[in-house]
Ligand SMILES: Nc1ncnc2c1ncn2[C@@H]1O[C@H](COP(=O)(O)OP(=O)(O)O)[C@@H](O)[C@H]1O
């Protein structure tokens with residue numbers, strides 16, 4: 114496809130034009146060393162939206178990700194701004210600055226081409242979701258993810274930002290509205306009405322899907338979460354922090370794919386991650402076999418759910434205490450310095466964030482069972498009846514979590530509730 | 537002051553340069569008719585921030601308002617962007633489009649000069665606050681102000697906007713951050729700590745001011761409101777909707793001075809107006825004299841407080857119902873169409889808005905008694921002891937309202953609570 118004036122120089126890159134582009138771009142060729150002959154170029158985009166290429170030379174490697182002006186897995190019938198790559202690059206750089214250990218480095222960004230070059234997360238890195246399906250234990254996952262979330266959310270909130278910095282950043286990310294709208298539709302709207310895009314394991318879940326559409330209290334709660342998503346500029350959130358946006362080894366945890374980044378409620382990220390861990394839990398019975406009943410693995414997932422939240426809140430509070438003399442304007446030290454009050458304020462903040470996270474987590478679970486985009490955790494269970502049983506349990510848990518989340522004070526209570534869902 | 541390149545052509549206008557400017561600007565001279573000799577030019581800025589000129593010719597009139605790069609009543613030591621005029625003009629035009637009956641028409645805006653030309657609100661229009669001090673009954677005030685608030689808030693919220701429109705507008709008004717910061721400081725921070733700007737009727741209120749600074753629960757609640765102010769982009773709010781921003785006759789109600797406009801919580805406007813009516817109520821005993829004990833007037837104020845809220849919610853819900861087939865994306869008709877659910881959702885929305893309004897209203901009251909900028913309602917009571925008694929009652933009411941607001945379901949309960957404050 115040739116560049117035209119109308120699309121500002123955009124063209125979909127292919128194998129050959131990619132190589133030409135790399136040759137012409139020192140920031141890229143320098144990553145790959147002097148010998149650019151015999152480059153290996155592999156398209157690996159297993160995601161829903163974009164093209165991702167792994168480029169390996171004899172002395173280096175990188176990943177190129179290109180956004181195209183529609184949703185890849187649906188086609189040109191569902192247009193989607195390729196400017197999402199701009200916000201992805203911006204967020205990768207910002208989150209990378211705040212938490213370099215868990216975010217791949219950005220080497221280069223080309224806005225007209227919507228093209229990001231970043232560090233290649235080499236094997237044995239795999240997508241966390243695939244690791245969870247395979248039953249692999251990641252002993253550092255909770256530590257790493259809580260670190261990533263605590264740092265990226267704290268440092269982009271008014272606990273650290275002045276309101277001057279904050280409103281400037283909020284304004285910038287308002288530009289990522291089309292991606293926000295996609296979330297609004299697929300997470301907060303479509304599952305609660307009849308929509309051409311919705312699907313579920315039919316006929317087994319027909320009644321359950323209908324019950325979601327008929328549940329007034331659920332819909333009232335979802336409306337509150339949707340408003341919070343649309344109106345609350347609490348921090349720069351990743352915006353799509355499911356287990357498919359994390360690449361892992363047993364030692365390393367890397368967060369990719371923040372193309373949905375915007376200033377939104379912190380609980381949206383925390384909930385996305387926790388909710389997807391809970392989905393992984395409920396899918397395990399569908400992956401159990403004679404050799405492995407998955408019960409130990411289920412315990413590890415539950416422990417990880419608990420650890421993610423508990424470590425998150427500990428790290429978040431630590432950052433808050435360490436930065437109490439900084440620019441953050443939400444709780445001025447001069448007003449809140451008395452230790453009892455300082456604690457009171459932090460407890461209130463964390464409690465509200467906990468309930469937000471549970472609410473968003475539940476909403477993210479529901480949409481993965483009766484909405485447009487499902488998760489491999491369940492999709493990879495071949496027997497539909499067995500899959501439906503797993504999904505139904507996850508769905509019932511998510512519904513009650515969404516409605517009753519304010520009853521929970523601690524993550525341990527949530528973990529207990531997960532285990533109490535009847536089989 | 538001559539224009540320089542550095543200030544982009546800005547100069548403070550005086551009498552002569554004003555007249556030259558009018559002559560050179562058709563949008564202005566056309567308002568004033570052909571004969572521009574013998575123009576009357578009167579500076580009337582009684583506000584805290586800007587210069588306001590009334591220009592009258594033999595056949596027409598207008599008002600010119602110029603922002604200067606500092607806070608007028610404090611001086612060059614407190615700089616404040618003159619870009620506030622840009623946001624004032626933008627909001628005047630937007631609110632004027634939505635509610636032309638209650639917003640003066642903008643004739644002209646000059647961004648480099650930070651100069652707004654608008655309709656002159658002729659005598660007998662006076663500032664509402666002065667009318668309330670004088671004990672004048674405005675029989676249409678509640679009707680008009682509820683109309684203004686319902687329309688401006690509804691039509692700039694996600695009940696009417698698509699999220700596309702909404703985020704574009706939010707981003708634009710993020711530019712008015714300096715004015716938001718002024719509010720953050722003087723409303724949500726300074727009153728709760730020792731600040732050089734704070735003052736109160738001393739020595740009578742010394743203990744009361746100290747009690748505000750020592751009240752942990754109050755400060756916890758204020759933190760929640762401040763976060764909402766900084767983070768929640770619910771609608772385009774006026775941002776300074778006290779009784780000094782409203783000009784009235786017994787027939788006409790006009791809202792001026794939206795230089796603090798931004799996307800914030802609706803309750804901030806509603807609360808500002810209600811809170812200032814409550815201040816007016818508590819000041820009445822200080823204005824009572826042998827000829828007029830003000831008791832009938834106090835009843836009228838209380839009735840007006842009730843009517844403002846009740847009419848507001850009625851009009852707001854009517855607009856919502858009338859526009860349910862529109863672009864508003866917060867509550868999609870397909871999801872919420874069942875009448876019981878539609879009602880449930882609206883009741884929840886209004887209840888939350890009520891509590892927000894009471895909270896912000898209380899915060900606005902407190903800051904007018906122990907913060908930097910006081911209100912003429914109290915300041916015009918010459919006897920300090922008598923003034924302090926009025927202020928103390930208002931302050932005690934505001935504190936309990938801020939802390940206990942969620943106990944109130946109806947405005948009538950608030951009105952009763954006002955009357956129960958011991959004298
Ligand atoms: N930096 C990287 N290193 C290695 N593999 C990557 C990298 N970025 C993406 N991938 C691979 O490409 C897939 C799609 O990338 P992703 O950023 O999630 O795209 P999409 O936005 O289309 O979901 C990932 O699931 C992963 O397998």
Ligand SMILES: Nc1ncnc2c1ncn2[C@@H]1O[C@H](COP(=O)(O)OP(=O)(O)O)[C@@H](O)[C@H]1O
Pocket residue numbers: 580581582583584585586587588599601640654655656657658663780781792793795
């Ligand atoms: N359109 C108008 N018509 C008549 N008087 C006006 C008009 N606008 C402002 N004024 C007068 O000027 C005063 C200050 O205007 P205002 O917009 O409140 O300025 P500030 O931002 O400095 O508070 C008002 O209190 C009112 O008396």
Ligand SMILES: [Mg+2]
Pocket residue numbers: 160161357358370
């Ligand atoms: Mg992805």
Ligand SMILES: [Mg+2]
Pocket residue numbers: 160161162353370372
């Ligand atoms: Mg993606």
Ligand SMILES: [Mg+2]
Pocket residue numbers: 583584780781793
């Ligand atoms: Mg004013």
Ligand SMILES: [Mg+2]
Pocket residue numbers: 704705708
């Ligand atoms: Mg605009």
Ligand SMILES: [Mg+2]
Pocket residue numbers: 583584585776793795
């Ligand atoms: Mg003003």
